[in-house]
Amino acid sequence: MSDINNKYVSFQDVQKTYDGEILVVKGFNLDIGKGEFVTMLGPSGSGKTTCLMMLAGFETPTQGEIFINGTAVNRIAPHKRNIGMMFQNYALFPHMTIAENLAYPLQVRRMGRSEVEEKVKRALDMVELGGFESRRPKQLSGGQQQRVALARALVFEPSLVLMDEPLGALDKQLREQMQYEIKHIHARLGVTVVYVTHDQSEALTMSDRIAVFNNGVVQQLDTPQGLYEKPVNSFVADFIGENNVLHGKIESEENGICSLNVNGEKIKATAVTQAPAGTQVMMSIRPERVVLGSHHEGIDNSFVGSVKECIYHGDHIRVRVSLLGQDQFILKLPNSAATGGVSVGDSVQVAWSSGDARALDIVEY
Amino acid sequence: MSTSVPTADNMQVNDPQLKGKLKKAERFLKIRALLLVAPLVLFVLFTFVFPLTEMLYRSIHNPILVDNMPQAAALIREWGQVELPGEDIFSEVGKALVIAREQKTIGRIGNRLNSEHSGMRSLTTKSARKLGKYTGDDYKTYMLGLDKRWGEMETWSAFKVLSSEYTMTHYLAAFDMQYNAKGEIVPQPEDRQIYIDMLLKTLKLSLMVTVFCVILGYPLAYLLSVLPSSKSNLLMILVLLPFWTSLLVRTSAWIVMLQSKGVVNSLLLYLGIISEPLDMMYNQIGTVVAMTHILLPFLILPTYSVMKSISPVYMHAARSLGATPAHAFIKVYFPQSLPGLSAGAILVFILSIGYYITPALVGGRTGQMISNLIAYHMQTSLNWGLGAALAGSLLIVVLVLYGIYNRLVGASQLKLG
Ligand SMILES: Nc1ncnc2c1ncn2[C@@H]1O[C@H](COP(=O)(O)OP(=O)(O)O)[C@@H](O)[C@H]1O
Ligand SMILES: [Mg+2]
Numbered sequence: 136m137s138d139i140n141n142k143y144v145s146f147q148d149v150q151k152t153y154d155g156e157i158l159v160v161k162g163f164n165l166d167i168g169k170g171e172f173v174t175m176l177g178p179s180g181s182g183k184t185t186c187l188m189m190l191a192g193f194e195t196p197t198q199g200e201i202f203i204n205g206t207a208v209n210r211i212a213p214h215k216r217n218i219g220m221m222f223q224n225y226a227l228f229p230h231m232t233i234a235e236n237l238a239y240p241l242q243v244r245r246m247g248r249s250e251v252e253e254k255v256k257r258a259l260d261m262v263e264l265g266g267f268e269s270r271r272p273k274q275l276s277g278g279q280q281q282r283v284a285l286a287r288a289l290v291f292e293p294s295l296v297l298m299d300e301p302l303g304a305l306d307k308q309l310r311e312q313m314q315y316e317i318k319h320i321h322a323r324l325g326v327t328v329v330y331v332t333h334d335q336s337e338a339l340t341m342s343d344r345i346a347v348f349n350n351g352v353v354q355q356l357d358t359p360q361g362l363y364e365k366p367v368n369s370f371v372a373d374f375i376g377e378n379n380v381l382h383g384k385i386e387s388e389e390n391g392i393c394s395l396n397v398n399g400e401k402i403k404a405t406a407v408t409q410a411p412a413g414t415q416v417m418m419s420i421r422p423e424r425v426v427l428g429s430h431h432e433g434i435d436n437s438f439v440g441s442v443k444e445c446i447y448h449g450d451h452i453r454v455r456v457s458l459l460g461q462d463q464f465i466l467k468l469p470n471s472a473a474t475g476g477v478s479v480g481d482s483v484q485v486a487w488s489s490g491d492a493r494a495l496d497i498v499e500y
Numbered sequence: 501m502s503t504s505v506p507t508a509d510n511m512q513v514n515d516p517q518l519k520g521k522l523k524k525a526e527r528f529l530k531i532r533a534l535l536l537v538a539p540l541v542l543f544v545l546f547t548f549v550f551p552l553t554e555m556l557y558r559s560i561h562n563p564i565l566v567d568n569m570p571q572a573a574a575l576i577r578e579w580g581q582v583e584l585p586g587e588d589i590f591s592e593v594g595k596a597l598v599i600a601r602e603q604k605t606i607g608r609i610g611n612r613l614n615s616e617h618s619g620m621r622s623l624t625t626k627s628a629r630k631l632g633k634y635t636g637d638d639y640k641t642y643m644l645g646l647d648k649r650w651g652e653m654e655t656w657s658a659f660k661v662l663s664s665e666y667t668m669t670h671y672l673a674a675f676d677m678q679y680n681a682k683g684e685i686v687p688q689p690e691d692r693q694i695y696i697d698m699l700l701k702t703l704k705l706s707l708m709v710t711v712f713c714v715i716l717g718y719p720l721a722y723l724l725s726v727l728p729s730s731k732s733n734l735l736m737i738l739v740l741l742p743f744w745t746s747l748l749v750r751t752s753a754w755i756v757m758l759q760s761k762g763v764v765n766s767l768l769l770y771l772g773i774i775s776e777p778l779d780m781m782y783n784q785i786g787t788v789v790a791m792t793h794i795l796l797p798f799l800i801l802p803t804y805s806v807m808k809s810i811s812p813v814y815m816h817a818a819r820s821l822g823a824t825p826a827h828a829f830i831k832v833y834f835p836q837s838l839p840g841l842s843a844g845a846i847l848v849f850i851l852s853i854g855y856y857i858t859p860a861l862v863g864g865r866t867g868q869m870i871s872n873l874i875a876y877h878m879q880t881s882l883n884w885g886l887g888a889a890l891a892g893s894l895l896i897v898v899l900v901l902y903g904i905y906n907r908l909v910g911a912s913q914l915k916l917g
Contacts, residue, residue, distance in 0.1 A: 193816055213819040214828075220820035226813045230835045239831070240821035291822065 142202065143169040143327050144190065144295065149199035151185050151351075159185050160351040163199070167329065169294075172321050174330040176338040177348025178374070183331045186348075187297050190329065192216050203295065214243075219288035219296040219326075223303045225280045227272035233259070233283055234268035240291040258286040261320065278309040285317065289324065299331045314341055335375050339363065347371050354498070363421075367407060369495045372419040379425065379464050381418040385410060385494065393494050398460040403435050403489035408496045416494045422453075422465040424491040427477070428484050437486040440464065442479050452477070458485055556895075559888035562667040564612045565659070568605050569596030576656070576663040581683045585656055591639040593659070597628040615883065616669065616678075617658040623649050653681035670889030695873070695890065699897065702870040705788060705859075706852040710799075712792040713848045717799035718841060724800070725807035739800055747794065751861045754790040755781060758862075782864025790858045795851055799844035806840025842909060850898055870894060 144167040151160040160182045167173045175183040188194040190201055192213035200207050208216060227236050237255040246254075259265050262282035272280055281301060288296050298317075302310045318341050321328050332338050338345050339359040346356045347370070355362060355371045366372035373380075383397035385408070393406035395418055404418045426434070440458035451467050454477055458464040466485065468477070477483065565573040572592035579585050600606040606628050613620035627646055634642055643650040661669055661679050672678055672685060676693040680686045687693065720739070724732045742750055757763045758780040765777040780786060810833065818828035856871040863869070870890060877887030 191816070191820055193819070213816075214822050214824055216820075217822070218820055220817065222813050222817060224811070224813065226811070226817040228814060228817070228832055228836075239818070239823070243822045243824075243827060287821070297820075 141168050142166045143171070143204055144329065145202040146186070146190075147200045147202065149186070149189065149196045149201060151182070151189060151194065152197050158197075158351055160189075160196075163351070163353060165346055165353065165356065167327060169327055170325045172318070172328045172330065172341060172343045174332060174338040174342040174345045175348055176332055176335060176345050176374075179333055181348040182351040183333075183348055184299055185351075187299050187329065187331050191218055191220055191297055217291075217293050217295075219291070219293040221281075221284050221288045221296070221298040221301040223300040225272070225277075225284045225304075227280055227283055227287070229272055232269050232271055233264070233275070236272070236283060237287050237290050240287065244291060254290055258290040259283075261289070262286045262316070277305055278313065281305060281313060282316070285320070289320070289326070293326065295327045295329070297329050297331075300333065301330075302332075302337065303334075310337070317341065339375070347374060349374075349498075365407075366419065366493065366495065368498045369417045369419070370498045372417075372493070372495055377422050377465065379420050379422060379461075381459055381461055381464075382415065383418060385412050385414050385416055387412060392489050395494060400438065400459055402459075402492070404492035404494040405490060407493050410496060415497065417497050418492055418494050420487055420492040422467040425464075425466045425485060425487045427466070427468065428486065431486065433488045433490065434486045435489050436492065437484060439482055440485045442477055442481045442483055445477060445479060454483075456483060456485060555888045556892050558884055559670050559886075559892045560666050560668065562662060562669070562885070563665055564609060565662045566665045568600055568603075568609055569593070572596045572659075573663040576659050579656065579660060581653070581657060581660060581681070584651060584653070587638070587640045589656075590643055590650075591637070594627075594631050594634070594639040594643060597624060598631050601625075601628040601632060612662060613658050615886075616661050617654050619649065620655065620658055623647055623655065657681045657683060670885040671893065673886055674889040674893045695870075698868075698870050698873055699893070702853060702894075703897070705784060705791075705867075705869060706849050706855075708788050709791045709795060709852045710845050710849045712788065713796050713799040714841065714845055716792070717796050717844065718803060718837075721800045721803035721807055721840075722837075724804050725810075726812075736804075739797055742794065743797060747857055748861075750794060751790050751858050754786065754793070754862055758786055758789065781862060782867065784863070784867045786862035786864065787859045787867035787869070790862050791852055791855055794858060795848045798847045798851060799841075802844040802847065803837065803840040806843075807837050810836045842905075846902070846905065849901075853894060853898060 144165075146163050146165040149160060149163040150158055152158050163186060165173070175186060177183050185194060189196050190203075192208065192211065195209060200209060202208065203216065203218075227233075228239070231239070234255055237258055238251050241251045241254055255268070256265070259267065262285055264279060264282055264286070267275065267279070267283075272283070275283065281304075284301065288298075301317075302313050305313060314337060317328075330338075330341060339362075342359060344356060344358055345362055347354045347362065349370050355367045357365070362371060362375050366375060369380075372378050381395075381397045381402065383395035383402065385406075386394050386396050386401070388394075388406050391406055392403055393408075395402045395404060395416065397418065402418060404420075408414070408416050410416060438458055440456035442454055442456050443462060444453075444455040446453040446455075449470065451470055454466040454468055455462075456464050456466065464485070565576075569592070572589070572595075575589045575592050576585070579589060597606065600609055606625055607621075610621035610624040613624060627643060627650070630646055631639075631643070636642060649655050657679060660683065661667060669679065673688075674695050676688045676696045677685055678688050720735075724735055724739070727735065755762070759765070760777040760779065760781065762781065764780065765774075768774045769777065780789070814832050814836065815825075815828055818832040819825065823831065853869075854871050855869060856875060859867055859869045860872055860875070863872070871894075874887045874890045874894075877883045877890065
């Protein structure tokens with residue numbers, strides 16, 4: 136791929152403050168390739184919307200440049216950027232019918248009548264809402280309104296589409312359905328999508344890459360798999376997926392494996408942190424990577440814990456054990472004959488491989 | 501089915517009982533709710549509904565002849581207005597006039613007749629005096645001899661018009677019309693046509709006030725709705741400040757500003773922009789300026805509250821779809837603010853149609869409006885019926901205009917907040 140295709144959208148050292156005191160976005164760098172689906176993920180108030188608004192042109196960066204297709208856009212008005220946008224509360228014009236809503240971006244581009252009609256029809260068919268042309272937005276359900284908003288953001292064929300928590304107002308089932316629908320349309324049309332959400336599972340299912348935000352800083356930019364398997368700090372590990380945490384001090388490090396002192400015991404973990412010996416760090420391991428018994432291959436951590444709670448989940452059993460002074464240590468055991476016998480009060484051998492355990496910097500948040 | 505689950509049938513058996521119980525349970529709630537609003541209902545009844553109906557009733561109620569000369573009135577009602585009445589009517593009217601003179605009601609009757617046809621007051625008082633001494637039984641010949649006006653159709657039409665208890669004469673007068681001698685509805689003579697002109701002028705001035713309020717108020721309401729609340733609160737207080745001062749004071753302040761030796765004229769003269777003072781007071785300009793100022797908040801408040809509820813996200817959406825700021829404003833923002841704007845504009849228009857104090861103070865001769873005429877009939881000429889008819893026709897005009905608006909835009913589009 137050429138350089139331009141790797142950097143279809145590019146934030147370069149962007150800063151933003153609203154009040155001249157607090158930096159809402161700090162030193163933000165992000166390159167988005169053409170046709171990519173990139174998600175900005177982070178808790179509420181972390182500056183995601185601000186970044187999107189700067190890209191759309193409704194806010195100007197206090198410092199830094201934003202490029203779209205190689206052009207600096209800081210001084211280009213929003214309506215000249217040719218960016219499709221979807222908003223959390225749909226933002227369908229309430230005084231227009233569905234067809235008028237969809238025709239609006241085409242009419243401001245002075246398209247001919249028959250062409251407008253043709254495109255509106257095609258866009259509505261794309262989101263399976265043919266026949267709804269003359270309804271008003273209020274007469275549609277939330278999911279239908281969101282599909283109209285999607286069609287409107289795409290009807291004028293922008294090559295870049297921004298979506299700010301577009302599914303936040305929908306219920307869970309509808310949200311999942313819309314996630315796939317958006318994903319399919321993205322794959323079919325090949326548009327570049329910048330998506331904003333605070334829902335990590337939504338980000339994981341939809342995105343090519345995810346930028347995890349906190350306090351206006353990107354903590355990690357990676358593929359969903361990379362984020363889940365290899366979080367780089369405690370914030371990302373906590374924010375993405377479920378996570379067992381043990382706090383301890385670094386004692387020594389060798390070949391990328393460090394040993395930690397947790398509650399007087401020695402634990403081996405992959406050294407993601409660069410911190411020197413003596414630093415307080417956090418060890419993180421996913422529940423499904425923890426096993427019972429120490430007879431498995433590659434296991435180099437094994438401790439005795441006591442079972443506090445077992446919850447039956449059908450395909451797996453969730454076991455909470457008290458271990459190394461941490462009584463919220465969770466195991467996800469596959470539902471098999473071998474694990475069926477665990478019950479509350481048992482003493483069990485809890486084990487994991489140092490390759491799955493990660494010693495992370497503790498970041499404040 | 502042999503189960504004991506109740507079927508639809510045996511559930512309906514209970515129905516009458518159930519309904520009764522439901523009613524009983526709800527009756528208490530209903531009574532309590534009614535009691536809570538009862539003071540308001542009584543207040544509205546006594547201060548609004550009752551006076552209004554009473555007023556409208558007066559505009560058509562016309563008891564003067566029916567009460568004071570019932571037999572004569574009954575006979576005149578039957579008269580065909582083709583030729584002079586016969587002896588029966590002459591004698592009844594003659595006797596009734598005599599009785600009226602004894603009972604001292606002749607003045608009121610004369611006044612009322614006079615307002616239908618001039619000269620009737622002197623005719624009735626004079627004839628009543630003479631008739632008191634008449635002892636014969638050929639009233640027709642005698643009265644025709646007394647005054648030749650008894651032989652004119654116009655005289656008897658005046659009686660005819662007032663002979664029924666309910667009459668449209670006040671409304672006809674309010675629209676510059678009258679009955680002629682044949683009982684047909686014809687326009688008033690040119691020199692007595694004032695009310696339609698006055699109504700049209702009132703509508704014109706009200707429309708001007710409304711337009712100026714919209715031009716001044718819409719941008720201000722927009723500004724209020726987009727400013728951060730710390731600043732918009734201050735501005736809102738300034739908008740409402742006029743409500744804190746007396747209407748009289750505010751109107752008088754305009755006299756100080758606009759009179760021929762007032763602030764504005766002095767300033768313009770001093771700056772050399774004009775060489776002679778402009779006439780801005782005691783005419784239509786004064787009325788429009790002062791009323792615009794006074795009614796402006798009534799436009800701003802509903803417009804503002806609707807604008808406040810329009811999310812800025814719509815403008816963002818429109819801009820992102822490729823619309824220039826102006827296009828987005830006209831096509832996306834303005835239509836959404838229209839319910840508030842039209843509610844405010846209708847409020848201002850209806851308020852100004854019936855406005856009284858300001859035109860009375862600063863309107864001079866040309867800046868008077870129809871409410872000043874109504875007040876004149878209520879207070880000075882004491883022709884309450886005509887005053888009530890003018891007020892009634894004003895109400896009709898407002899309702900018609902509202903009906904037209906409702907047709908064009910739809911009243912459900914109105915939003916006061
Ligand atoms: N228009 C604005 N004026 C002032 N502060 C703002 C404005 N918009 C957002 N902020 C502040 O910037 C921070 C980041 O907000 P935002 O970008 O909306 O976060 P997110 O979308 O991740 O929830 C928040 O603390 C918010 O209060
Ligand atoms: Mg946001």
